[in-house]
Amino acid sequence: MSMQKHPEQSQVRAELAAIKRQKIISAASEMFSRYGYANTRLDTVADQLGVTKQFIYSEFDSKAQLLAEICMRAVTSTLTATDGVCESNLPPVEKLAEFTRQFVMAICSHQSDVTVYAHERNNVDAVDGERLDFVRHALDKRVMKILEEGLEKGAFHIKNPRITALAIQGMVSWMYVWYRPEGKLSLEELANDVAIQVLSLVEAK
Amino acid sequence: MSMQKHPEQSQVRAELAAIKRQKIISAASEMFSRYGYANTRLDTVADQLGVTKQFIYSEFDSKAQLLAEICMRAVTSTLTATDGVCESNLPPVEKLAEFTRQFVMAICSHQSDVTVYAHERNNVDAVDGERLDFVRHALDKRVMKILEEGLEKGAFHIKNPRITALAIQGMVSWMYVWYRPEGKLSLEELANDVAIQVLSLVEAK
Numbered sequence: 001m002s003m004q005k006h007p008e009q010s011q012v013r014a015e016l017a018a019i020k021r022q023k024i025i026s027a028a029s030e031m032f033s034r035y036g037y038a039n040t041r042l043d044t045v046a047d048q049l050g051v052t053k054q055f056i057y058s059e060f061d062s063k064a065q066l067l068a069e070i071c072m073r074a075v076t077s078t079l080t081a082t083d084g085v086c087e088s089n090l091p092p093v094e095k096l097a098e099f100t101r102q103f104v105m106a107i108c109s110h111q112s113d114v115t116v117y118a119h120e121r122n123n124v125d126a127v128d129g130e131r132l133d134f135v136r137h138a139l140d141k142r143v144m145k146i147l148e149e150g151l152e153k154g155a156f157h158i159k160n161p162r163i164t165a166l167a168i169q170g171m172v173s174w175m176y177v178w179y180r181p182e183g184k185l186s187l188e189e190l191a192n193d194v195a196i197q198v199l200s201l202v203e204a205k
Numbered sequence: 206m207s208m209q210k211h212p213e214q215s216q217v218r219a220e221l222a223a224i225k226r227q228k229i230i231s232a233a234s235e236m237f238s239r240y241g242y243a244n245t246r247l248d249t250v251a252d253q254l255g256v257t258k259q260f261i262y263s264e265f266d267s268k269a270q271l272l273a274e275i276c277m278r279a280v281t282s283t284l285t286a287t288d289g290v291c292e293s294n295l296p297p298v299e300k301l302a303e304f305t306r307q308f309v310m311a312i313c314s315h316q317s318d319v320t321v322y323a324h325e326r327n328n329v330d331a332v333d334g335e336r337l338d339f340v341r342h343a344l345d346k347r348v349m350k351i352l353e354e355g356l357e358k359g360a361f362h363i364k365n366p367r368i369t370a371l372a373i374q375g376m377v378s379w380m381y382v383w384y385r386p387e388g389k390l391s392l393e394e395l396a397n398d399v400a401i402q403v404l405s406l407v408e409a410k
Binding site: 169172174190202 | 242
């Protein structure tokens with residue numbers, strides 16, 4: 001009843017809850033990526049946040065659920081970042097370049113989430129794991145679609161689009177290993193350099 | 206004394222010990238890559254081999270030492286495989302192509318070792334970790350050297366060799382994620398296709 005009377009209050013509460021969840025996920029992501037999932041206790045995550053373990057359990061059923069949400073944030077970040085460019089009418093070369101830039105920025109700005117996903121995927125429960133695979137395959141399909149469009153329009157020169165798609169995903173995904181936010185190039189410059197690499201890879205016309 | 210009298214016997218013993226070590230490393234690599242290092246007990250590895258845990262402890266001090274050896278096998282495999290081509294006098298384009306083929310075959314034929322190295326590097330002790338980094342940097346240097354030679358001789362067209370080197374290593378290293386020995390292409394065919402990708406990447410003349 002009070003929710004109907006004071007909708008703005010319940011909205012504030014929902015927003016606070018969402019912020020709380022994201023803070024917990026981020027702290028856990030940081031620690032899982034550094035020390036490994038199995039080696040990290042929720043007590044340590046709670047200490048890191050300066051809260052009680054109960055605070056974490058008020059939002060997450062288990063450490064496993066927290067792991068699944070970190071991995072989901074990793075895989076959805078690449079989809080969300082590339083939504084716009086994939087729906088656009090850009091010509092193939094520009095589309096692939098912009099897709100790559102957005103993909104790079106998603107991977108690098110979610111570096112700890114991607115690290116956890118890459119290292120701990122096997123520790124995710126079966127049901128959550130299937131949801132993760134579903135989202136990841138959606139990204140695979142986007143890459144393939146851009147490559148096939150470019151081939152049809154004669155904009156790319158590639159022998160085996162499947163291998164090229166995997167090569168692009170390898171180049172970009174592997175950045176979670178070597179990207180350093182404090183590096184010489186800004187993230188935008190780096191994303192642009194990687195996009196140039198990808199255009200070479202497909203021998204863009 | 207008996208070793209000097211029967212050198213052939215001690216050689217047989219040494220060979221058997223080496224085989225024993227490799228069998229233990231391989232079984233552990235398989236299980237660590239599938240279930241994670243922290244989740245795998247040495248008892249399970251021993252069961253898998255049909256031996257006692259004591260058998261494993263006769264060769265390795267600890268689970269941590271076993272992890273370090275698996276990771277070392279992963280990183281040295283890429284160096285060993287590319288020794289020949291790096292010492293050869295092949296022209297840059299052929300050298301890069303052959304380097305890539307050998308690199309791909311090393312990664313794919315040591316898939317579980319590479320998986321363990323990629324996922325569990327942070328769990329390796331500091332001293333062993335430094336040795337691993339040393340070997341891995343040797344591979345980085347080889348890639349850079351080939352790219353710089355090709356640039357000098359005008360055989361490649363690349364804007365930023367450092368990024369290109371990381372792109373090549375990403376493309377190939379990431380194969381530990383998607384390579385399937387039962388796939389349509391033979392490992393040699395796949396290695397060749399990836400080499401073609403790399404030549405596109407550097408815009409080989």
